[in-house]
Amino acid sequence: MEDKQYIEYVHANAQKSAHVMTLVWAFLVGGVICCIGQGFGDIFALVLPDWEKSKIAALVSMTMIFLGAFLTGVGVYDKLGAKAGGGSIVPITGFANSVASPAMEFNKEGIVLGMMAKMFVVAGPIIVAGTVSSVVSGLIYWIVGLFN
Amino acid sequence: MDIFLGYVKAFAIGGLVCMIAQILINKTKMTSARILVLFLLVGVFLELVGVFKYIENFAGAGITIPITGFGSTIVKGAKEGAKIGLFEALTYGFRNMAAGLTAAIFFGFIFALIFKSHSKKV
Secondary structure (H helix, E strand, O other): HHHHHHHHHHHHHHHHHHHHHHHHHHHHHHHHHHHHHHHHHHHHHOOOOOHHHHHHHHHHHHHHHHHHHHHHHHHHHHHHHHHOOOHHEHHHHHHHHHHHHHHHHHHHOOOOHHHHHOOOHHHHHHHHHHHHHHHHHHHHHHHHOOOO | HHHHHHHHHHHHHHHHHHHHHHHHHHHHHHOOOHHHHHHHHHHHHHHOOOOOHHHHHHOHHHHOHHHHHHHHHHHHHHHHHHHHOOHHHHHHHHHHHHHHHHHHHHHHHHHHHOOOOOOOOO
């Protein structure tokens, strides 16, 4: 094999294995975060037996969001994110990170126009998508309900 | 043993969801905002067509902790509201977003006040 070909071969393989490693990290970190959520769900269900299931689920979300925002604050979450990629973005902790991270970043531009406004750089689209789908799905269920 | 199996399932499905996101990131260079919106809408869709609860029964937190779970709660709220009336149908979905949004905004605000940015200075 000629030198140039060999370098290309090595390069292609290195890229491939880098790609595979990001998938492995995303899988592991995402899985662990979900297990932590599952753990909080089990603990809350045990401690608060008279709470309904949906309320427990909301409390779990809030706990995970608290942790995501806190770990962002102390600088751990973004370091984790550099390695885990999708594994740290997709869980609800990633949503918390997407709020807390720009909020911290733009704090230096002032509280109102910096932090409070830029907080929604990433979270804004999610809130809009969520709100629009809530109205659309509500409308669908209401219309379907008319015929039942 | 059942509990242990539940964690294995949550790990596997949760990991799988995140891995799909990572494949999208690698292949399409999607930003995290787009990924989050996409997976939220996937959750909304799965709940609308009635598939979500089957995945949830199997995977537990593996599908509810990813942002897909947020999408599903929104639709659940809308469904509940629609049983009462049009006003509730249009507003109860957002009501179900309240817990997550409140926590994210409140804690984001508090921790942004407390901690300084760790990202590189520009």
